[in-house]
Amino acid sequence: MKLHRLSCALVLLVLIDGAVASAQIAADLKGRVLDPSGAANANAPIELVESSTNLHQSTTTSSSGDYLFIHLNPGSYRVEVKAPGFKSLNREGVTVIVGQTVSLDLTLSPGGDQQTVTVNSDAPLLQAETSNIQTNISGAVVAAIPLNTRNFIQLATLAPGVELPPGTLLPRINGGRPRTNEYIYDGISALQPEPGQVAFFPILDDVAEFTIEANNVPAEFGRFNGGVVNVATRSGSNDIHGSLFEYLRNEDLNARNYFAPAGRKPEYRRNLYGATLGAPILHDRLFFFGDYQGVKQLIGRTLTSTIPTNNERKGIFTGVSKIYNPATTTIVNGKNVRQEFPGDVINIPLDSAAEALLARFPIPTNGNAANNYSRTANDADHQNQFDVRIDGAYGARDHAFGRYTYYNEVEQPVTPLPDGSGLISGAALGTGGVPGLSNVRGQQAVADETHIFSPRLVNNLAGGYTRRSNNIIGPDLSDTASAALGIPGIPTNAAFNNALPLFTFTGFQQLGPSAKHLCELPDLGLADSRHGCLHPRRPCHQSRHRLSLVSAQYSIAAQSDGLLRLHHHRNQPTRRNKQRQLHCQLSAWRS
Template identity: 35%
Template sequence: MSKLYRSLGVCLLVSVAACLVQAQVERASILGNATDTSTGAVPNVVVTVTNEATNTSVRVVTDAAGAFAVMNLIPGSYTVSAALAGFNSVTYRGVELQVGQQARLDLRMQVGELKQTVEVAASATMLQTENAAVGQVINNNAVSALPLNGRNFVQLAILAPGVSGLDYAQSATINSGTRPDELRPGGTALQANGASNYSNQVLLDGIDNTEMISHTFVVRPAVEGVQEFKVLTNNAGAEYGRAGGAVVLMTSKSGNNRLTGSLFEFLRNDALDARNFFARAVGPKPPYVLNQFGASLGGPVKLPRYNGKDRTFFFADYEGYREVFGSPIVSTVPTAAERAGNFQGIAANGIFDPLTTVPNPSGGANIRARFPNDTIPANRFDSIGAALASLYPLPQIDARVNNYTSTPIKRTDVHRGDARVDHQLSPTNALFFRYSVDWDQIQMPNTFNDAIGGNENSFAGPESVHSHNLVASWTRTFSNATVGDFRYGYTRYNMSLLTSSLTNPVWNTIPGRDTTTPYEPNAPIIGMSGYAGLGTARSEPLIRDEHMHEAIANISSLRGKHNLRFGTDLHFRGVSETASPPGESLFGRWNFDPSYTNNPAAPAGTGDALASMILGYPLALRRDVFLPGTANLTTNELDFYVKDDWRVSRTLTLNLGLHCEINTPFTEAHNYWASFNPATSQQLIAGQTGVSGTGNVNTDYKAIGPRLALAWQASGKTVIRAGYGLFYDPQGNAGTNIRQERQPPFDFVLNVAKSGNDVPSLFVSQGFPIVSTPPALTQGPALYALKGITPDYRNAQVQQFNLSAQRQLSNDLVLTIGYVGSAGAHLSWARNINLPPPGPGAIDPRRPYAGVLPAVTSITWIESSGNSFFSSMQVNLEKRLSRGLYLLSNWTWSHGLDNALSDGGVPGPVPQDPTNRRADWATSNSDIRHRVNVAATYQFPFGPNRSFAKGNSVGSQLLRDWQIGEVLVVQSGLPFTVTVPGSPSNTGASSRANPVSGVVPIPAQQSIAQWFNPAAFAIPPAYTWGTLARDSLNGPRLVNLDTLVSRKFVLGEHRNLDFRWELFNAANHPQFGLPASTIGVGGVATITSTQRANRQMQFALRLGF
């Protein structure tokens, strides 16, 4: 057996010996040593750790070296006491434990009488002395004291160094999700240290709460139901796996010995909101109304003949969310003259007649004759194409581009809640059960209206999402040094997203609608270069039901200086899906651009997409042919690990570990699964002779990740930390695997592209062909797209490393400066292996597989061969709450490079030239060079127990208990790429521009009207690729300040009423989006959208008891 498989076998044997599964990573622990005044070890000390809220306790005894460990503690406040005959008892009160924390509390035992107790006020060090993991804890106090848009607590995760992301609740547009199935409110797309936001893992009470495709939250707990959470961003311990990015640990709130609860109402509307920067200055504001309301209740369980005090506790919460959100969309629509065929002055160098295309006698690209007066004669109008052009509304202002503003309205209705019961069965046995649910109903609007549609949003139609997550847990203390934890979890994510038909009768005149196909709308998707699109948006349908069973357990054992953990993690995943491929339509898709009305020999400033539409000549036609049937896919995942936190000395701790992962490829219950063999030019259909149920994709047994770290306490106030870990991301590209059923013979996309001789070959009047049987791939014409996965497809691999110095500047202030980096390998990378080389002539006959598969256009070949690299300096200054002030501030200076950042299972970016991977090694499309976060709260010093106005005077009553919270984010602009219309290479693929030598790309007076200089870029010569680097320019920076002003009104003992006034984007600073970046079309280099809303105000009342 090879060394590799011997290692794998050792890991497996260790996990079986442990008899168990994954560590309860969201729990906390207290480690320490009992010593006498001469620092000698004191064995047999009885250490009792008591939860101050529930009065439940755990008791352990120090070993021969004086060491003790109390594990699997719920985050919260604890009292720690130590007792041994011949020594004074010692008690530490108010020991705060955070999620996932390993707190060190060394006990100094003084000779004396046992009955004499030394009380010590706990003041935990802010230094991280036990490991080198990089992350940030956000506790419940910070969540309640900082402004929080949409009550989405995970927004605060982006305050961690190295983390960025657009929180959907603050998005300025109704198209707030990055995917059509991620339109729910309260989400945040986290990107940690250069990793994709699809490479994260979310754990709720230790149970996987990660949606399989988008890798975001399945259940989004309400703020009232979350105790605290932690974001781990680099070099997490060996107990963590299945993520190359961030790991989000959330702990649900539990009840205690006192009956507590809350009632709340948060209200926002457009009356006090600032007008969106791009909304018209006259007329009413876009409508906006948000109501969030709910309640929570927790305490001891009391039943007839049963009092659960100190033993049994419950907690439950509910939150409702009702939103009406109108968002302006600035679009370009044609003028009345353009709709009549008159393009004088529209294209600087004219409109050309495609039917006059002839070879260029001088060689090179073809030439055409110009339409007289740049006007298309009425007898050349295509009846359907002209009718489609007439659907556009007329411009609202006298401008060629960005001349129309619509205000579509999104409606959202959400119900979410949690219920939890904890029970202390005995001093050595504890149980808890939690169930969470999240129901969302969303109506996404069309860009224009329900008559003509418009697809500027990612999706239009009704969406419903029903999510569930439950956990049952048993914690068993086997001995003073050994604790076991057993859990079962179940997660379900059910969503339905459909596209609505449109009401204008023009849509019913397009030939080719197949009324026998389920879910098919009456309008196609129409993409327009330089204009707003028409028709339906995105793909339809998308109906998915994900479910996962999970068994979790862990054994932790303290052996002298070694804190050992052993475990495994077993998932059984399944997904049923009825869906069209992303971006496709069951009716069809037309794309129009200037290619058929430009001058091929000198395309700059010639042609117009609307002219091509009026003539009836689309650039390409696509149609998804959906065959009845639902794909039912399954996969199993097994993780196991061993970890040793070795306390080498009082100042040095080593974290040593190994994490192993096995993930089986997806299989489909009915063998609706296919791949491709490039060597034989044949499809591989699951279940056929010689083809396995995985399409011959092999299981990756090489996902073995060592974890090495050290924490050296150089002095009492300084810690040096360093760490290295090898992580794997098996599910970050799950969509790549499960979508192999979306191709022939189960589902196929007709893909008819523009001919290579510049003579129209597609006609709008012909409509869309109806195909009801699987295609014969060996018979032309070229219509269909295939996909294939390399048999040795690997789990994405990420090496994470960091080196930092941490200095405690005072009792409550700590500074951390460090280098944090990562290197990705085996990332999902896709290329079209049937793309012809650049050159003249028709495209399809030049395809590499044209001879054997003439009916096939593209063949998307998916490999795990992409790479990435991220490097950063991170500076973090944190002040614990004291004297009324709390501060968390950090600066990240970073640079990310890659050639294959995966986008939720859709590998990307697709390379411009599939034969030249090196040309796509460039700045990551999520690269943020600089980011500064500042979060602070301040309690004004007025009122009882404060410095001023301590009495009961009227002035004191007015000034007392006020507090302010601020969150400031400043970051560099996101990168973007300048592209060109059409396909200069004559391959059917898009292209980047060429830089123009000597022309500065950034104008001297940069503005949203001209963010970059289009003259600095040129369309590549015919039959060549663009030479501009990917993501070579940057958009506007983001500056955002959120403010909270609040006051607590004390209504009696344990009762208070909180008033909150929150201002989001308080400075009303426009957060501009990226500019239009395709040269040669209208509106290039202009910015017409914002990333976040302008200033919004929110008022709230919360009654707590």
Template identity: 35%
Template sequence: MKMFGRLLLLFLLVAGIAQAQLTTATIVGNIQDTSGAVIPGAQVTATNQETQFTRQVTSGSDGAYRLDFLPVGTYSLKVEAAGFQSKQQQGIVLTLNAEVHFDASLNIGEATQTVDVSSNELPLVETSNATLGRTVTNQEVDNLPIVNRNVYDLLTLTPGVQSSSNVNTLGYPQQVVYMNGGTDNFVGSVSYYLDGGLNMTFIRNTGNVLPNPDALREFNVQTNNYNALYGRMSSGLVNVVTKSGTNKIHGSIFEFHRETNFAAAPAFSAPGPKAPLHRNQFGATLGGPIWKDKTFFFGSYAGLRQITSSTYNSALVPTAAQRAGDFSANLPTSGTPSSCPSNTSSVVFVVCDPVTRTPRAGNKLASSQLDPTVQRLLARIPLPNATGIDTASGRTTYRWQGIIPSTLNTDEFLIKVDHQIGTHRLQGMYFNTAGNQQQSPGGNIDWSRQNFVYRQQNGNLSDTWTPSANVVNQIWLNYTRMIGGRINTPQLSLADFGSSFGIQGASMLPQLTVSGYFTAAQAISGPVTGTNFYSLRDVVSITRGKHTFSFGAETSLNKDLQYTYLNNYGVFAFQRATARTNAEISDFIAGLPATMNQDSPVQAADNSWFSGIFAQDDYRLFRNLTINLGLRWDVQTSPTDPKDRQSTFIAGQKSTVYPTAPTGLLVVGDKGVDRGIVATRWHHVSPRVGFAWDPFGNGRTAVRGAFGLFFGSVSGNEWNGVSNFQPFAVRNRYSFIKSMTDIYGDARSFPNGNPYPYVYDPKNPRPFISPAQVQGIDLDYQWPYVYQTNFSVQQQVTNSIAVSVSYVGSFSHDVPFAPDINYPIYATATSPVNGVTTSTTSNYDSRRPIQGGLGIINLIQSKQRANYHGLQITGEKRLSHQFSVKAFYTWSKTLSSASVNNSGAVIGTAQDFNRMQDEYGSSDTDLRHQANIAAIWKPAFFTSSPRYVREVVNGWTISGIAQLNAGTPFSVTTGVDNNFDGYTSDRANLSGNAAVGITSGRSRADKINAYFNPAAFCSYTGSTASCPAGVGPGGLDGTTRRNNYFGPGNRVINAAIFRDFGVYEAVKFQLRAEVNNVFNLVNLSNPTTSLNSGNFGKITGAYGVPRQIQIGGRILF
């Protein structure tokens, strides 16, 4: 708190920034006479043509002027000077974060004479700063196809945005964006803003929901070397601004509809009727004046009602006879043998007694061998309603198939008020959205469902104060809350079916996987997951001569909460290889699982402060050269848990707070272990420098470059993942389960009986369940940081066409990764480990270097790195001759030292944690080629034809987005644990017998059947004569590199066509059709890459969605 006090004091003494404005824009320029001499003291007045808001400055001694913090909109600019004719520019459109350059050359004459100029004379190149990015304008939001009505879908229109996707893993929507090789989003890569306030959830550092497109004006994306105003995230930012009220009443009423008949069938779907689809989005907006020229309002409502369906047809389910223990239909044609044979089929097998291992008479279980709990569970498992043929045996199989609907309902409200009082412009915005989404079953039968329920609230207050012509101050208050939950139904547990299973937390059905038959899937339930975020920021801009000085400070408090039951319901596997009755399905009927996973619920909370101070000088060294100098200092406290559920690992030190913990595992309060684990890092100083040069001084050519340092953040999910393991929770896998009715009856797994409920209590330490998997945070952990650089040349070719070429570099350091620091050592007779002379898949824990009851030890460290190099070429034609287009092509390469995924409980994977040098290769997000074209066309044919012809043919708007991407990388794996380390991330070897065979020009059918040559790869297990040895101990690590191969590319073309029909005066009706994937292109997914899969090398799925047509109508006024 002392640190916060100091920063708050500093915050009150200094203020912010000018150029990197969150919700506004800037006009800059020079005033001169026709001979080129500068005109000091000229009066420059900018007037918003929609609200009559005005801002006035005078040109300096060098004739330069600057108007900062102008609300986005359309402006007129008037320049007046004694002895000269005034000059007025109409129709200057200020977009978000834009810096519009307008030079005025005044003629000698009477001041009453005014010269108007066209807005088409405004330059298309950036001559004032070196930030890379793009603003998606209101025209594009209104005109381009957004079939899902989610403006985030337009993010990929920006060069450098490699991918943008919406996921839902926490019970609420999360936007995940990768920019210019930025590492995993969950470590703090991208910032998301809505009307100047952060609009994100810090559980996983993802973007929150946005208002509907009718409520949004535009958004700005910055991808490289953004201004010193921005901190906390290291790759880029997305800044969205809503519409505002004006002096005229304006708004819209809209509805968009999609249904089954408007959609094509998905690729790889089974023959039969299409799964039903019904989707309606509707709403309205309204804005206008409360007090003309002073106070304005804007409001919006939107709702979504959607029903989608999933088709299930792959599950084999037990027949009525099998449910009674009668497997006579599965008996081999040779009859019952005298001894129990090995089983190689799920359809033809001999049932054996689980105790005597002798064949059962008639292939039937005795009635006493039928598990009572399973008999009750069978009432929830559907009977077969379809048949098939087992290709290996020719026997009839009995399947269940069905279509299961799921629903999604959302509602949102937005209210915004702007008020101009004297030299203050006040703005307030409140946004509230809530949703309820019912998920389809996760397995292949109708077993359990999840409802995702969430609510998001955003509140912003800001004041822009202009105490003098060249001084502007802006202050923001921001509150963002996102809270959601995953609620499982039905709320029944094994205990409700007569089992001794000890449920801890909410009741949920178990997960049952019967190999070769069905998966009755369950999912982790989290009733409460969310973020409360509070921030305060103040900014000021002072223009003095050639300098625009900026100073500022911000501080924020983030409070994360997660309460999840994990796998408290029990995860049961029935497998042929370990079947006690010789078959997985008969094991299920007898209630004899091979393994069970059971977790105790986890509650975790993270509270952290983030504060920063920053300074910027945009120094106009010469009339045609601007230098951008920025410096930022950030301080983020390590997230703390109110109940101190955090741990670390220091070899040899014994915990005094939790004495039953294995040696080395320490918790908060132990010697050297403070709250938050990691000491506050005070050295996060980020210098940033850039230049923008107009070499010919005509505003049509720009040479720009920049270099900067950007620190990232950590997500709550990353930090509190340690609470998922002992001593805070139990996540164990048990191999000896007596039966589904008597879960804890086998002392080999449960020497002390039922360990649940398990509650963390340092005052009453519980014995550890060995071998204990634990996770900790390295005391030397450092926050990730990125060096960004760019160099670009822009050229305006005509008044409406411009092109640019840019080099973009990004170099990430201290990327989080959690290796297993207790990684098993390969043991041989000549190199024994802890007395063990052989390495097997059952003695991992005996071969670990740290014993004492410890198994896996994942320690979150910051030792990984990544780098990105890209060539980005863009072209733009602004609207002229009824046509506009923006396009780009990117050629890039992203390399990283490991596969890092921070969305799970454990961060990152590797083939061999002792050979991390083998992991360096293409990043998971390496996208070598990317092209995008967005075009808007307003055709006007037959201008001399009769009126009825013109009315029918003309007046339409046609728009489209075409995206073409190269394939994403993949690794070829064995699918088994070749190197006996307890992980199945082992990569394959090249056999040397055949070429890999990934070549161009092949047909789609060929690629689907074999994307690569399966014979090119092999798995070495130590004695495989047909496969050469690999690397590492025993030659058991694969020789193929991580992400060494690339999958099929993809291309999507979306389109829209619409027309406005006059209804009454300013009221129009818009008829609109939008099409997703117009040509129903099939974008093949990556192939199956696991050697042990029957589909190895084959492609079994597709990315994206098939063609979907959406019809909509809007009333505009």
């Protein structure tokens, strides 16, 4: 009765709010069981076994010989079919791919059920159930190709229509803007709609496989303009497996730059290290996988600025510029007239505010009038990231997994002046081009459970929480700007009362941070999505028409076999940077 009310509620939601849909984020396996003449074999028991974990799922064929397994972890499976009057069939090496529906028809041979036909290798399975064009990058490819910074997103360029311009992090898919793609990790979005940032990128060793949806992407995915990056993370298995790794770069291993000045080579040190571990907790039932990756990076960089010379700091501008005494201002014929300091040397005390600002400039490192200060320091980038995932099954009817990911990156670029002041132009060598000390934290929690009520009724419930924060700070003062610098009128009710304001001087390096430096960006949006799938279905394999409609916040996708996928997505601004997503998919099959 409760299930019937849920079905009615979902249908009512479609009627009231418009078309609704959900994106396929795992893998599906479907097909027909036939005899040698091509006739359907009804009520044939089918067992699906995941090769790495030995987890079992079972169903029976419909009156037309159809079977369906939904929401599968990507990987290799074995299909076992037993039917009276036919030999048992074991089909091994069936590979399902994230985001795809694989069609596999099985033909039984006459004989006793004590006899078994085993198929160990066969032609690759054709994905012909949907018209969208995907490129799948397997975990073996991810692990085999060397990647600087070990970011899997660089492999997106293996898909046609995808470009990753030099110096950028987010790809362009089919000419779309980099910040308008969707990123889905284990079925949960990791994208912040504004400003189009990804909360984090998974550790390379945590990626089981991923697909790039670049052409004819189904409307039910939503929230994208270019394409969809759909990632499946690794899970544990019945085997204990792990790894340790470290990648090292050091200036002692580098040749000297031909144009570098004499002396010690600039520091260039990058250590990227980590470990993975996967193991069974309960054999054939409960599995664990975890990983960690850390980055410690220091890259030497020299910045050159123009600051006041030693004579200018003393008020001596002889031969540089004419300096007039503001205290001698008179009005002559409607114009302000001032007397020039003798010899262009300021012979009166400087204003206290000017002295406070002048004291923040360092002493020049050479006697030139321009480019007279050089500072060499290290761009610093420290990262820590880890994942923990638990997979398990309770009997053959319940399968679930949960994952938690934590990511933290602290970046400190070299500033032109020691107090943190100065304009940082261009991308820093060692960091991500941030304008100052930046602390980014990303987190995601995912929980997913699939329950098989009967061979005709399956429910999947998934929930996720994604959060990203970014705090950037700059040079500060011992008190408010008005009190510390002696400049009245500066507001004291701002978010950063003790921050050094920005002062620009013609011909000199600025005091204060780069523009838009001081900020605190907790999450910019709260996303709450719910989706369900209700498909009382009567299979029809001769027509493959598909209808997709999209309205403001809802979309619907319907197939000729009776499949309806519904999705409601809502973004609500909030002061905290987080996304919450709840997915509920109910699958019913009526023969």
